[in-house]
Amino acid sequence: MGQQDCGHWYKFCTVTASRKVRVAAWLILTGAIPVTALGQPEDPTARGDRPNILLIVADDLGYTDIGAFGGEIDTPNLDRLAAEGLRLSNFHVLPTCAPTRAVLLTGVDNHRAGIGAQAITAEQEGEPGYEGHLNSRVATLPEVLRAVGYRTYHTGKWHLGHEENHGPHARGFDETFTLLAGGASHYADAAPLRPGSAAVYRRNGKLVESLPHDFYSSRHYTDLLLEWMERDKNNERPFFAYLAYTAPHDPLHAPPAYIEKYRGRYDRGWEVLRQERFDRLQESGLIPAHHQLPPWPSVVKRWDSLSGLEQANKARDMEVYAAMVDFMDEQIGRVYRWLEANGELDNTLIVFLSDNGANGFPAHLYPGHDDEYHARFDNSLENRGASGSFIVMGAGWATASTAAYRLLKGFSTEGGIRTPAIVRLPGGSSGGEIHDAFVHVRDLMPTFLELANAQHPAREDAALATLAGNSLMPLFEGRVGSMYENEGIGYELHGTRAYIKAGWKALQMPLPLGSGKWELYNLATDPAETKNLADKEPDKLAELVAEHMAYEKDQGVIYSLPSVLNRFVQAQQLLFVLMWTTLACFVYALVRGYRKSAIASVVVSMSSLLLILYTKSGQLLALMF
Numbered sequence: 001m002g003q004q005d006c007g008h009w010y011k012f013c014t015v016t017a018s019r020k021v022r023v024a025a026w027l028i029l030t031g032a033i034p035v036t037a038l039g040q041p042e043d044p045t046a047r048g049d050r051p052n053i054l055l056i057v058a059d060d061l062g063y064t065d066i067g068a069f070g071g072e073i074d075t076p077n078l079d080r081l082a083a084e085g086l087r088l089s090n091f092h093v094l095p096t097c098a099p100t101r102a103v104l105l106t107g108v109d110n111h112r113a114g115i116g117a118q119a120i121t122a123e124q125e126g127e128p129g130y131e132g133h134l135n136s137r138v139a140t141l142p143e144v145l146r147a148v149g150y151r152t153y154h155t156g157k158w159h160l161g162h163e164e165n166h167g168p169h170a171r172g173f174d175e176t177f178t179l180l181a182g183g184a185s186h187y188a189d190a191a192p193l194r195p196g197s198a199a200v201y202r203r204n205g206k207l208v209e210s211l212p213h214d215f216y217s218s219r220h221y222t223d224l225l226l227e228w229m230e231r232d233k234n235n236e237r238p239f240f241a242y243l244a245y246t247a248p249h250d251p252l253h254a255p256p257a258y259i260e261k262y263r264g265r266y267d268r269g270w271e272v273l274r275q276e277r278f279d280r281l282q283e284s285g286l287i288p289a290h291h292q293l294p295p296w297p298s299v300v301k302r303w304d305s306l307s308g309l310e311q312a313n314k315a316r317d318m319e320v321y322a323a324m325v326d327f328m329d330e331q332i333g334r335v336y337r338w339l340e341a342n343g344e345l346d347n348t349l350i351v352f353l354s355d356n357g358a359n360g361f362p363a364h365l366y367p368g369h370d371d372e373y374h375a376r377f378d379n380s381l382e383n384r385g386a387s388g389s390f391i392v393m394g395a396g397w398a399t400a401s402t403a404a405y406r407l408l409k410g411f412s413t414e415g416g417i418r419t420p421a422i423v424r425l426p427g428g429s430s431g432g433e434i435h436d437a438f439v440h441v442r443d444l445m446p447t448f449l450e451l452a453n454a455q456h457p458a459r460e461d462a463a464l465a466t467l468a469g470n471s472l473m474p475l476f477e478g479r480v481g482s483m484y485e486n487e488g489i490g491y492e493l494h495g496t497r498a499y500i501k502a503g504w505k506a507l508q509m510p511l512p513l514g515s516g517k518w519e520l521y522n523l524a525t526d527p528a529e530t531k532n533l534a535d536k537e538p539d540k541l542a543e544l545v546a547e548h549m550a551y552e553k554d555q556g557v558i559y560s561l562p563s564v565l566n567r568f569v570q571a572q573q574l575l576f577v578l579m580w581t582t583l584a585c586f587v588y589a590l591v592r593g594y595r596k597s598a599i600a601s602v603v604v605s606m607s608s609l610l611l612i613l614y615t616k617s618g619q620l621l622a623l624m625f
């Protein structure tokens with residue numbers, strides 16, 4: 001997917017080199033890098049008041065999983081960060097991993113940065129914005145920070161290009177240990193997410209031949225980061241650390257003692273868990289009092305419909321999931337304690353977020369995950385969560401995790417794009433404030449650059465994409481109450497569209513995920529997206545749709561449905577033809593007195609109509625879950 005640059009390696013490197021030269025030249029010319037009388041750049045070690053930046057990203061973590069966001073999972077370290085910092089209750093990302101990470105690390109729309117889609121279609125292949133890696137028209141966060149003197153570290157998931165010249169070491173990070181793919185086994189076996197692919201790890205660009213026998217993802221990523229920070233602790237330059245955990249992405253794996261800690265905790269099922277988490281969200285003020293718990297989605301199975309064995313297995317899966325989150329939190333605590341012990345805590349900006357909503361997709365949606373492939377895993381109750389098992393969260397627990405919002409990872413509904421986020425500003429104590437202003441992952445890079453006193457090179461180089469968002473410092477410092485008064489934000493991924501502006505949201509879900517028609521929601525009064533106002537507010541909808549189409553044109557979106565969705569659209573078109581043709585036959589038969597033919601025609605015509613209505617109802621999602 002999107003690796004077409006492999007065939008043009010020389011061309012790509014030339015482009016990359018010229019971009020680096022342009023960026024460096026601009027930084028020197030504008031004084032971001034000081035130049036001596038001899039014309040040589042000084043070693044940019046002058047720290048000034050530049051803080052360290054620690055950016056922690058969890059993978060597929062749901063909105064209510066951690067304690068600070070209503071969860072029962074033991075996460076004391078994240079809860080402490082929240083208590084000493086800010087919680088962003090209205091923080092938005094993109095529906096899936098790679099697009100969010102592209103925006104996070106470049107500050108520009110994913111269609112500009114090279115990750116226009118995760119599953120690139122034939123129409124998109126090779127087009128600008130659909131490279132499948134961060135392209136040469138964007139400056140990355142570590143590139144810009146490094147140019148003003150930061151040491152730059154990355155451990156964990158990359159998912160923004162597999163090749164050495166697309167990896168983190170080539171895009172601004174000094175020290176890297178990275179999983180290039182979107183996911184893999186969390187143990188040393190390095191089993192890939194799907195058959196035929198590979199779990200490729202690189203250390204500073206070079207392929208890692210094998211993992212240590214006791215490898216466990218969250219611990220190993222943390223060990224390395226702490227090793228580098230300890231080694232460089234006397235270096236006066238600030239650091240930017242991107243700690244990108246692969247937890248709790250599937251396959252769910254966790255050390256046995258941590259799973260044991262949660263034994264029996266989820267036996268009452270996912271509806272009960274959802275209600276408990278929703279109540280705590282409301283008690284803590286993370287959602288307003290008027291926000292009602294939406295009805296359980298009809299496309300997701302009820303707990304009581306499962307057999308005893310299914311319930312036992314699913315309860316264990318959630319125990320493993322909780323154990324992964326618990327373990328990750330403990331690792332975050334290790335980094336926190338290192339900062340504290342070394343006098344760096346209050347000179348560090350710490351940001352924690354999840355890259356998308358909770359994941360409800362079953363394992364069989366991964367390409368190649370058929371029964372034969374699954375037979376290779378030991379998913380017995382005793383082995384679930386251990387090496388050699390492949391289990392997932394599933395739609396039931398993911399719905400409980402999302403609790404207050406609609407649908408899950410992969411969708412541009414709020415359940416897919418609203419995630420927990422915590423910010424601990426340098427100097428600490430913000431007293432656990434909650435900010436409910438709409439903010440977006442694209443705002444993080446401008447925030448970091450402001451704190452680092454760094455200018456984005458696109459200000460002088462028109463060939464580079466400009467930052468899309470705004471620094472959040474005015475919000476954090478109480479100078480403004482909101483960030484997006486009259487500015488809209490567009491979403492387009494795999495045929496799903498959304499446009500959010502001033503509390504309104506236009507949404508279009510292609511068949512069979514939705515009706516294919518634009519919907520309209522008032523997020524201020526209906527954040528769960530339960531009341532479609534498209535018919536009541538046609539002018540508002542038309543305004544948002546027009547702005548959305550302008551957004552797509554501006555960002556170079558190539559709207560192209562994945563083939564599986566295309567087949568549903570084509571099937572519906574055939575049903576329309578069948579319905580009208582048989583209706584005509586019915587009229588003809590009626591006029592000619594062919595009674596039996598008339599009955600047969602009308603039955604086929606009405607059946608087609610019912611099928612059309614069913615496909616447009618969104619109920620076919622049940623097949624996916």
Ligand SMILES: [Ca+2]
Binds near residue numbers: 060097
């Ligand atoms: Ca993810």
